[in-house]
Amino acid sequence: MKSWYVHGCRVASQEPEVRFVSYPAPSFGVLAQEILQSDYDAKGSSYIPASYVKYLEGAGARVVPIRINLKEEEYQHIFDSINGLLLPGGDVDIEKSQFTRAARIFYNLALKANDAGDYFPIWGTCQGFQQLSVLTANKNLLTLTDTKAVALPLTFTPVARSSRLFRNFPKDVMQSLSQENITPNFHQWSVSTANFTKNDALRTFYRVLSTNTVGKIQFVSTMEAYRYPFYAVQWHPEKTQYEWKNKAGMVHSTSAVRASFYTASFFVSEAMKSRHSFSSSVEEASALIYNNTAVYKGSDAIFVQNYYFD
Numbered sequence: 001m002k003s004w005y006v007h008g009c010r011v012a013s014q015e016p017e018v019r020f021v022s023y024p025a026p027s028f029g030v031l032a033q034e035i036l037q038s039d040y041d042a043k044g045s046s047y048i049p050a051s052y053v054k055y056l057e058g059a060g061a062r063v064v065p066i067r068i069n070l071k072e073e074e075y076q077h078i079f080d081s082i083n084g085l086l087l088p089g090g091d092v093d094i095e096k097s098q099f100t101r102a103a104r105i106f107y108n109l110a111l112k113a114n115d116a117g118d119y120f121p122i123w124g125t126c127q128g129f130q131q132l133s134v135l136t137a138n139k140n141l142l143t144l145t146d147t148k149a150v151a152l153p154l155t156f157t158p159v160a161r162s163s164r165l166f167r168n169f170p171k172d173v174m175q176s177l178s179q180e181n182i183t184p185n186f187h188q189w190s191v192s193t194a195n196f197t198k199n200d201a202l203r204t205f206y207r208v209l210s211t212n213t214v215g216k217i218q219f220v221s222t223m224e225a226y227r228y229p230f231y232a233v234q235w236h237p238e239k240t241q242y243e244w245k246n247k248a249g250m251v252h253s254t255s256a257v258r259a260s261f262y263t264a265s266f267f268v269s270e271a272m273k274s275r276h277s278f279s280s281s282v283e284e285a286s287a288l289i290y291n292n293t294a295v296y297k298g299s300d301a302i303f304v305q306n307y308y309f310d
Helices: 050-057 072-081 098-115 127-137 171-179 193-198 200-205 237-242 254-271 281-287
Strands: 003-006 009-012 027-031 046-049 062-066 084-087 122-125 142-152 183-191 206-214 217-225 230-233 305-309
Touching: 027 050, 027 072, 027 098, 027 254, 046 050, 050 062, 050 237, 050 254, 050 305, 062 072, 072 098, 072 281, 084 098, 084 127, 084 254, 098 122, 098 127, 122 127, 127 183, 127 200, 127 230, 142 206, 142 217, 171 254, 183 193, 183 217, 183 237, 193 200, 193 206, 193 217, 200 206, 230 254, 237 254
Parallel strands: 027 062, 027 084, 084 122, 122 230
Antiparallel strands: 003 009, 046 305, 142 183, 206 217, 217 230
16 A cells, blocks of 8 residues: 655555655655765765755755666666655766666656656756756767856747746746846857757657857757656856856856745746655665765865765
8 A cells, every 4th residue: 555645644545546645744855976086185985066965955855865876676666755856967978977877767767757647857957957958868968168267147948938937936036037147157068959859759758948059059958758747947046046166157146046946946836746755754764865865075175075985
């Protein structure tokens, strides 16, 4: 008998037609990745930047760290227990890394689950955006862009205002996103709109919600899947609130913080539609990020704090 939480109480049900269950605090998986080459004093072989954990917690969710190098059946069990997945930014090979292997397993599980009416959202940020594009297109379509450290306004497409992601954003937040330099970009690779449009797999799977243009290259900066609760941003909403390295592209204005919160709040609301749950409160407690300690890397580090895993 499957059990889950409704209005804070754990209940059992024989009613499989009840599709969406509201969780008081959904649990998100955040996928770890191989450590950065520049992280010489790393405390493990993989890491999760703490900013992604805080980003989700700030919108009312809990985080389950997902280690790389696990067996496929272990990932299946985690998938059945969590309510959504976040693929973070970073710097790994998005075709051959252990990060990619795990992301592909979860991506395929999410496709199968959603096709069967089992709601499961995925969010990709920066590298996570790029990883989703590779998993969907089954090829690397990235183009070099001069976007290593720059804050930009979003150029919304005509469908953005009616999209699932943006349709409930306040008008002033949408105005700030479109008129102010408040979306931090820290990437050198992008999915150009030309490559996106030419690829049937991407074009039919995702709708483009915003673009940006740097030099002569226009690239996709926000997208959501047509049929699946999959969302991706090439920019970094989590850095606005939780990263402090003093360099170009880092923005901490009130309008930037508000926009960051609304992206996280939206994704948490998507996870509340998921019926997945842990088998017990004990198992849930042992899986949460609270069992790990964030390591302070310094205010001038790429990430202020990291969680490390063996």
